[in-house]
Amino acid sequence: MALGDGAVTTETKKIQLIMELRRMGITDTRVLAALERVPREAFVPPKFAAQAYDNTALPIGQGQTISQPYVVAYMTEKLEVGKRMTVLEVGTGSGYQAAVLAPLCRRVYTIERHRPLYREVSRRLANLGLQNIFTRYGDGAEGWPEQAPFSRIIVTAAAPEVPPALVEQLVVGGLMVLPLGPGLIDQELTLVRRTKRGHEIERLIGVRFVPLVAGSVDGGED
Numbered sequence: 001m002a003l004g005d006g007a008v009t010t011e012t013k014k015i016q017l018i019m020e021l022r023r024m025g026i027t028d029t030r031v032l033a034a035l036e037r038v039p040r041e042a043f044v045p046p047k048f049a050a051q052a053y054d055n056t057a058l059p060i061g062q063g064q065t066i067s068q069p070y071v072v073a074y075m076t077e078k079l080e081v082g083k084r085m086t087v088l089e090v091g092t093g094s095g096y097q098a099a100v101l102a103p104l105c106r107r108v109y110t111i112e113r114h115r116p117l118y119r120e121v122s123r124r125l126a127n128l129g130l131q132n133i134f135t136r137y138g139d140g141a142e143g144w145p146e147q148a149p150f151s152r153i154i155v156t157a158a159a160p161e162v163p164p165a166l167v168e169q170l171v172v173g174g175l176m177v178l179p180l181g182p183g184l185i186d187q188e189l190t191l192v193r194r195t196k197r198g199h200e201i202e203r204l205i206g207v208r209f210v211p212l213v214a215g216s217v218d219g220g221e222d
């Protein structure tokens, strides 16, 4: 292998992935640019680095996964994030979705219930110099009341119903995207719009996410 081949391959794979996302219907160029900018290989375990630009979910430890790039792009597009907005993410996981949102808004607040993932991601985001992402360890279904209200909320784990605390922490007119479903199958990505009196719901596409689990787990030392 000639020097530099690895880098060229990664770059080529990344461009092919962006082209695939366009073919699949992602049209927002800011979203595509954000995905192009974030090195997904830095968010997956080293043994999966070669698959970092495959359009698939991958394991990240603790039985959790980094979402499929198409789903990340689709959810980000549906969120219609603006430069001055604050965004809350529930389910930090690898931190990839947060890193994609970061260049599109003012601040991303993200909560993870697995302490080893939380520790790892805080280090990773600092190493990548992503300074407008704030991480927290805890139960994201409770939201982050001290920083509320949020312009946008994204939940990257499936809940049986819209968590009421999250609707309360959304500004009137604000949007939330989350997978809704009772189990591992038959989940529907859902768009929630906060209104003066409550919220409206629009069903989007079928998806498969890990479940939103109440409470947090320490998981000991990492």
Ligand code: SAH
Pocket (backbone or CB within 6 Å): 064, 065, 066, 067, 090, 091, 092, 093, 094, 095, 096, 097, 098, 111, 112, 113, 114, 117, 138, 139, 140, 141, 156, 157, 210, 211, 212, 213, 214, 215
């Ligand atoms: N957004 C992630 C993928 C998330 S996988 C990424 O870009 O990599 C879903 C994550 O949600 C898992 O890490 C899981 O531990 C976390 N999770 C599940 N229930 C949660 C809860 N109640 N509060 C916070 N995080 C939760």
